[in-house]
Amino acid sequence: MTSEDFILIAGGVGILALSGFLSHLIYNFSKVVKESNKTVADVNKKLEKIDPVIDETTKTLVDLNESVQGINNGIIKPLSSLSETFRGIRQALSVFKDSKQKKDK
Numbered sequence: 001m002t003s004e005d006f007i008l009i010a011g012g013v014g015i016l017a018l019s020g021f022l023s024h025l026i027y028n029f030s031k032v033v034k035e036s037n038k039t040v041a042d043v044n045k046k047l048e049k050i051d052p053v054i055d056e057t058t059k060t061l062v063d064l065n066e067s068v069q070g071i072n073n074g075i076i077k078p079l080s081s082l083s084e085t086f087r088g089i090r091q092a093l094s095v096f097k098d099s100k101q102k103k104d105k
Helices: 003-104
Strands: none
């Protein structure tokens, strides 16, 4: 066996080892991708179950918002208007009171 034969055998073994390593690497990568696909599918199924709950919650919050706006328009705004009316009456009375006090002096 010559040194040239030895170099060719060593090169062949090296290429075989590299091919084995790359094959092992690709195999493990494909397993990771397969598990990732399973995980994504599982998450999608769980999200499909949650989706109706989120839609119902959104609808409930919209209805609640409309109810609160109705209360605001039906009760709070008239009370605010009534408060403004009383404030105006109080100011008018203070003007009359001030003018009466000026006349009494």
